Amino acid sequence: MAVELGLLGEVTAHVDGRAVELGTPRQRCVLAALAVDVGRVVPAERLMQRVWGADTPRRGRATLHSHISRLRQVLPAADGVEIVLRSGGYALVVDQEVHAVDLHRFHDLCARARGTDDDRQRVALLTEALALWRGEPLTGLSGEWVHAERDRMRQEVLAAGHDLVDARLRVGHGEELVAELSVRTAQYPLDERAAGQYLLALYRAGRSADALEHYQRLRERLVEELGADPGAPLQELHQRILAADPTLSAPPGSQVVEPVVVARQLPAAPPHFTGRDTDLAALTATLDTARQGRMVVISAIAGAGGIGKTWLAVHWAHKQRVQFPDGQLFVDLRGFSPDSEPMAPTVVVRGFLDALGVEPGRIPVEPQAQAGLFRSLVADKRMLIVLDNAAHAEQVMPLLPGGDACTVVVTSRRTLTGLVTRHGAHHLTLDTLSSDEARTLLTQRLGTARVTAEPEAVAQLVDLCGGFPLALGIIAGRALTHPRAPLAVFAAELRDLGLGALEDDDPATDLPTVLSWSYRALTTEQQVVFGLLGIAPGPDISLPAAASLTGLPPALIGKVLRGLEEASLLGRDAHGRYTMHDLIRRYATDHSAHDLTGGQRDAALRRVTDFYLHTAFAADRLLDPHRQSIELAPPCQDYHPRLLADQDAATAWLTAEHPNLLAAQRLAVEQGMHTAVWQLAWALDTFHNRQGQPHNRRAMWRAGLAAAEFLGDATTCVLAHRLLGGISLYTGQHDEAVENLTRALELAEHIDDRLAQAHTHHVIARVWEEQEQDQRALHHAVRALHLFQGLDQPVWHAIALNAVGWMQARQGDYEPARAHCEAALDVARTHRLHHEVEAATLDSLGYIAHQTGHHTTALSHYEHALTLYRDLSETYYAADTLNHLGDIHHALDLHDQARSAWQEALELYRAQQRADEADRVQQQLDALDHKPLS
Known part of the structure; x- marks a missing residue:
């Protein structure tokens, strides 16, 4: 197997082109400390010094061995890489050591370049060596040794860069080096070697005046800062430029060597990337599937601004970099930029041609020809092209490569439907981080000690940020700049100020500003609907509700909502309901307040x-x-x-x-x-009644009572008091029930509402029943029956008959009880009343049959009642019937059936928060467990 270890960027390991997960930063540091001396023994003490420095743990050797054991597990020893213990130290043994570690491959190429007299070969070798660099070496690691090693590597790459420029100058380059050397002299303003190269490149580009002016500025700066004039070589070059020395020009007839350019344009890997395992796996799976079919891969990552699309794309790109040996191109298309229009595809193509090393003289004038040249250059290359922050599919399509070897990753705040339908792009919608991932991100940024010290504040921050990576990053940045401030302070600011707490001086990290870039790209109609959605009641909204909210026809609002969804400002769940992230909703609400009357x-x-x-x-x-x-x-x-x-x-x-x-x-x-x-x-x-939700019933009717009192509506006040009394009865608050029902009866009698009086007596009977004052309960049940009989209310006539029968049954008067209940059943069936009346009456008849020893009849009544309740989705009374059904099964020694019925009743009682009933059923189940199974 081919093994590749990377140090010139993030520390990585690849086996046959596949990334190996190396674990913690400390374990990566151990690997780096061994890899810089690959093949040689590194004493354990020196290894610990490299990894921990002065902070070496008390059991340093044991901890070191633990990290090495982990690395041995993930690095396949049998296939060419192994960490071995030798004479008091460890050695990383890898087949083909020079080629396996990018740092040593860099050293080898530089040594070969220094050993040749052929400048053309030297240019090729040094170009290949510098192409190995992927940004900051040892990215993500820290410590004294890491900083020292990183500085040494920087000096090596600077020296190699100088050597490459010298070689290119010797073979005749000049004008094409000006831009590159301008950047380098700005980075190293006192480096006389870089300055000399820049002067010569300017001279060869026909810019002698610029060369002389740069020399003068450098001389003044050297005198001011170092108190010295430029060295003799630079002074001599200055004199030769003044004299227009013909030997400084490119040698006559010289052939400019075209360097082998491998584009490495990926930005540095995100330092605190967290989670996204499923999304990363989806991108990799797409790549693997397409490779088997030999097709160009296009992955379109969509999501709201600040959701982490670029971080995901760049992190994945770095992990998969070895899959693309011919280079990586990256461009920010500025689709949602606050200060410029989206970048034109022609501008992007021109930049890509420069990155691919095409000489200016070879680039066609016509944009279409430039695009054709670009596609030709990359057609057969295994390259990765990352097109970040696209405005729309039309901006991306001209940038798609020819051939089938490249992979393209596109990020956008919009759903790029055109890429999916016309080019078979694999769509990936990026969601928020989970609570665990959000907490991990804060821990990585702020440290374990600070996060564990304030668990409640961290939980609030995670909840308030809603898994939005940019919001979490802003809060973490604030906390880092105020290390002594408790995290609770930032949680309070976010809770009190909302989006105002997420403002920042940098527009790219200011959440309201980031969201504003998406908002400005909406049509006027979309902006109005977006603002209205921010003030809509509830956590989500259906299409018909949105149509009523906006006053738009359903067909038109559907189109507008799809536009907001494509702009990643609105989500849609599996049931077609539209949702907004809490932070986006706050932004929409703010716009509603400012932009709508x-x-x-x-x-x-x-x-x-x-x-x-x-x-x-x-x-x-x-x-x-x-x-x-x-x-x-x-x-x-x-x-x-x-x-x-x-x-x-x-x-x-x-x-x-x-x-x-x-x-x-x-x-x-x-x-x-x-x-x-x-x-x-x-x-x-x-x-609410059928679903067993007394607490929601109470909350709504308390609000309803207050509204009725405000309106002075006595009839509605009676209704509200009566229903609140009934709700209090179900939740065991008898005093409150009596208070509300007494008030309801007084008001009903005051306005002479006999129907309301009847309903109120009926509920009062239930209150006294619950308190086991059966005689008082029967009195009110009979009073309700008499009132209903004179009001032509067949439904409530049947209900009242059943209530009287039930009260009589509780007192042991089974014959009159049966007569009343059978009469109730006759009324219900004669008038074809709803099944709820019939179910309640059958439950009463089941109880009477049970108490009088007619168990088979009781079983039939209960099962019929339960069927009706289930047809009605009536769970509250179904729980009681299940309890009774368990009783009759138990009386018939059908213990399995009794257990099943009681277990279902117990689950419903608990869901309905009926603690007393749940406790009684649990006791019955506990007693049953001591009996043998039937």
């Missing part, structure tokens, strides 16, 4: 509230068509209703929209839409 916002909120209210009302009518209805005001003009086909569709819609419906009521409270407040509570009451 109060009238626009208010109208939008009324429309979306109407949508939720009227659709929830329609859903409730499907769930319980016999329930006494209320009258809604007509909806807004631009309201777009959601049509529901049947009871299952109603339950599904209420389940999906439940968080938004709760938020819609809170919005109605804030906006002073008092009628909508209590009507939303009414519209969700059946659903």
Whole structure:
């Protein structure tokens, strides 16, 4: 196997072109400390000094051995690389040592260049040597030895660069070196060797005046800073330029050697890259699959600004660099730049030709010809081309290479659909970091000690940043510049100031500014919808709700939402619901406040509230068509209703929209839409009751009561007090139940509402039943029955008959109890009432049959009742019936069936937070476990 170890950049290891995961920075440092002396023994003490310096741990040898053991596991010893123990030290043994380690390959090429008299060969060797450098050597490592070794390597590459320029000057180069040497002299302003090369290149480019001016500036600086004139060689060159010495020109007839240029344009690898394992694996899998089919690979990474697209692309590119021996091209297309237009493809192509070493004289004038030359040059090369920050697919398409050997990675805030459909690009949407990944990122930036010292503050930061890498990076940067400030301070700022806490002097790391670049690229219509989505109630939104919010037809709003999704400002889940990241939503809300009028916002909120209210009302009518209805005001003009086909569709819609419906009521409270407040509570009451959600029922009806009192609506106040009393009953708060029900009965009698009185007596009966005051409960149940009988209310007549029968059964009066319950069942079936009345009555008859020894009849009643409850998605009363069903199974010695029924009842009671019932069932299960299985 071919083994390659990299030190001239991030410390890496590749086996047959595949990256090997080396573990921690400390383990990479151990490998580097061995690799610089590959093949030679490094004493253990020297190795520890290199890795830890003065901070060597107390058990340094043991820790060192642990790191080496880890490296031995990941480096395949049988295939040409091995770490061996020899006479008190360790040695890294690699087949073909010079070629396996890039640093030693660099040294070998430089030595061969110095040993030849052929300047053309020297240019080729030194060009190849310098192409091995991938940025900062030993990237990501720290320590005294690392800093010293890195400085030494920098000096070596500088010397090799000087040698290469000298060789190129000797073979006749001049003008084409000017740009390169201008940068070098700016980096090393007092380096006389670089200055001399620059003077000669300028002279050969016909810029003698510029050469003389540069010499004068250098002389003045040397005198000012060092108190010395330039050295003799530079002074002599200056005189020869003044005299226009003909020997300084390129030798007559000399052939300029075209150096072998291998482009290495990747930016430095991100120093604190975290997570993204799934995304990295997806990119690699795409590369592997395409290689098998011999096709050009295009991966399009999409995501919001600041989500980490560039970091992912560059990190992956560095990991896979060995797969692309012919070079790597990189360009920022500036698709969403604050200070310039997106870069034209023609400009990019011209820059790529320069990077590929094409002489200016060989570059065609016509842009199309330049593009053709570019495609020809890279057609058969294994190159990686990273096109970062693309504005749209049209900007990218002219930059795609010919042939099938290259790989292209594109990043953009937009979904580049054109690349996917026309060029088979593999689309990858980048999401936020997980909570664990976000915490790891903060730990890498701030250190373990600081993060573990404030776990609560770190948890708040992770939550408030929502896994947004740029937000986490900004907070970490602030914390690093204020090392004594508690992390809780930054969490408080982020909580109180929102996006304002993520502003920065650098536009590239200022989250509001980064998001503004995407916002400015939207159409006016998209900007308006974006702002309205920021103030919409709830965590997500459906297409019909968005249509009502914006007042746009569904077909048009769908197009606008797709545009926002393509701009990575909006997400869509597997169910087609649209979502916004919390930080993007804050940005949208801010824009809504500044860019939309109060009238626009208010109208939008009324429309979306109407949508939720009227659709929830329609859903409730499907769930319980016999329930006494209320009258809604007509909806807004631009309201777009959601049509529901049947009871299952109603339950599904209420389940999906439940968080938004709760938020819609809170919005109605804030906006002073008092009628909508209590009507939303009414519209969700059946659903909440059947789903066993008493706490949500209570919260909505408390808001509903306050709204009714504000409106002075006595009838609604009675309703709210009665329902709150019933809810308190279910949650075991008997005093509160009695207080609300007493108030409801007083108000109902005051306004002479006999129907409300009947309903209230019915609930009061349940309160006394719960407190085991059965006689008082029966009194109110009979009172409710008498009232319902005179009101032509067949549903509630049946319910009241069942309630009286149930109260009688609890007191042991089974015959009159059975008679009342059978009469209730007859009324329900005669009038074809909804199944809930029938199910409750069957449950009562099951109890009566159980208590009178008719177990088979009881079993039939309970099973029938349970089936009806399940058809209704009624989980609250289903839990009670399951409990009763377990009782009858237990009485029949069917212990497996009893256990199954009680276990399901226990799960429902716990989900409904009915602690007392759950405890009783758990005791029954515990007792059953001591019996043998049937």
